Amino acid sequence: AQSVSQHNHHVILSEAASLELGCNYSYGGTVNLFWYVQYPGQHLQLLLKYFSGDPLVKGIKGFEAEFIKSKFSFNLRKPSVQWSDTAEYFCAMNADDYKLSFGAGTTVTVRA
Amino acid sequence: DAGVTQSPTHLIKTRGQQVTLRCSPKSGHDTVSWYQQALGQGPQFIFQYYEEEERQRGNFPDRFSGHQFPNYSSELNVNALLLGDSALYLCASSLAQGADGPEAFFGQGTRLTVV
Numbered sequence: 001a002q003s004v005s006q007h008n009h010h011v012i013l014s015e016a017a018s019l020e021l022g023c024n025y026s027y028g029g030t031v032n033l034f035w036y037v038q039y040p041g042q043h044l045q046l047l048l049k050y051f052s053g054d055p056l057v058k059g060i061k062g063f064e065a066e067f068i069k070s071k072f073s074f075n076l077r078k079p080s081v082q083w084s085d086t087a088e089y090f091c092a093m094n095a096d097d098y099k100l101s102f103g104a105g106t107t108v109t110v111r112a
Numbered sequence: 113d114a115g116v117t118q119s120p121t122h123l124i125k126t127r128g129q130q131v132t133l134r135c136s137p138k139s140g141h142d143t144v145s146w147y148q149q150a151l152g153q154g155p156q157f158i159f160q161y162y163e164e165e166e167r168q169r170g171n172f173p174d175r176f177s178g179h180q181f182p183n184y185s186s187e188l189n190v191n192a193l194l195l196g197d198s199a200l201y202l203c204a205s206s207l208a209q210g211a212d213g214p215e216a217f218f219g220q221g222t223r224l225t226v227v
Contacts, residue, residue, distance in 0.1 A: 044218035090154050098168045102154030
C-alpha cells in the first residue's frame with residue numbers, strides 16, 4: 001500500500017530563517033512525488049514535482065526538494081522564508097495507479 | 113485560461129440527506145478526480161473519472177458515487193449523509209496523456225457541513 005508521512009505537524013519560524021519539511025513515502029516501486037501548498041483561503045497549488053532524472057528539483061517561489069531513493073524521502077527546503085510563505089504544505093505521491101496519496105500536511109507559520 | 117471550478121462553495125445538509133457537488137475541469141483536461149479533506153488531514157482519494165467511466169476508486173463506501181459528462185465536467189453524489197461526511201471536497205483535473213505526467217490541478221473545494 002502507498003502511504004506518505006510528514007514529520008512535522010506545525011512549524012513556526014521567523015522571516016529569513018531556513019525551512020526544511022520532511023516527507024517519507026512507503027512504496028517499493030517507481031514513484032512520482034509532489035509538494036503542494038495551500039495558502040489561507042486558496043486552492044492547492046503545485047510547488048514542485050519529481051518524475052525522473054535529477055533528484056534535486058526546483059519549484060516556484062524559491063522552493064526545492066531532494067529525492068533520496070535509499071531513504072524513501074522527498075524533503076522540501078527553502079533557504080530564506082518570507083511572511084508570505086505562511087501556508088499548509090502537503091507532500092504527495094503517485095505510483096502505479098491514478099491517485100495521489102497525500103501526507104497529513106505541515107502548517108508553516110512565518111513570523112514577521 | 114479557466115482553472116478548476118467547483119460549486120457550491122459551501123453547503124449545509126442534514127443527516128440522511130443527499131448532496132450533489134459539481135466540478136468543471138481546467139480547460140483542455142479530460143480527467144477528473146475527487147478527494148475528501150477532513151479537518152487537519154491531507155486529501156483522501158475518492159475516485160477518478162475518465163471517458164465518462166470510473167477508472168479508479170479509493171476506500172469509500174458506495175454512498176459515494178459520481179458521474180462524468182461528455183464535456184468532461186463531473187458530479188460527486190453522496191447519499192444518506194453522516195456527520196462524518198463533513199469535510200472539504202476537492203476536485204482535481206488532469207490530462208490522461210499529458211506530457212508532464214499525472215500533474216493534477218485543484219479547485220477551491222466545496223465545504224460540506226452535515227448537521
